[in-house]
Amino acid sequence: MLGLFKAKKRTRQVKILVVDDEPDLVSTVEYRLKFADCGVVTASNGQEGLERAAAERPDLILLDTNMPGMNGHEMLERLRADPTLRHIPVIMLTARCEPQDIAAAAARGVSDYVTKPFDFAQLMDRIHAALKDKP
Numbered sequence: 001m002l003g004l005f006k007a008k009k010r011t012r013q014v015k016i017l018v019v020d021d022e023p024d025l026v027s028t029v030e031y032r033l034k035f036a037d038c039g040v041v042t043a044s045n046g047q048e049g050l051e052r053a054a055a056e057r058p059d060l061i062l063l064d065t066n067m068p069g070m071n072g073h074e075m076l077e078r079l080r081a082d083p084t085l086r087h088i089p090v091i092m093l094t095a096r097c098e099p100q101d102i103a104a105a106a107a108r109g110v111s112d113y114v115t116k117p118f119d120f121a122q123l124m125d126r127i128h129a130a131l132k133d134k135p
Helices: 023-035 046-056 072-081 099-107 120-132
Strands: 015-019 039-043 060-063 090-094 112-115
Touching: 015 023, 015 046, 023 039, 039 046, 046 060, 046 072, 060 072, 060 120, 072 090, 072 099, 090 120, 099 112, 112 120
Parallel strands: 015 039, 015 060, 060 090, 090 112
Antiparallel strands: none
8 A cells, every 4th residue: 555655766768869950840849759758859960960969879869861961861871880879769750752762761770761741649659669679
């Protein structure tokens, strides 16, 4: 009976890095993720995303493909080449839905591929699945 009154042990908050050059999309995703009790870090291009990934060590990265400077595919290649970052699951979150784009992302080790526009509940399901499969 006394066990009913014990405080629940709080688990560590999941940290997600959102890398996209569309400010409206970033702010919407950030808001929804924070509402779902996730920690959120953002970046507006691939280079900034790499720097944030190295500094913040997120649990998962949501990554756009089309960005100025370093695009999402280049960032993904660099992530997978870095022994300290290669384990981070990456979900591509992009408007590009051609088979060759999906194949290119798969070849670079993407965990999942979600096309814009997307359903946020479905995105959360994919985030949970990617984190469950995380080594």
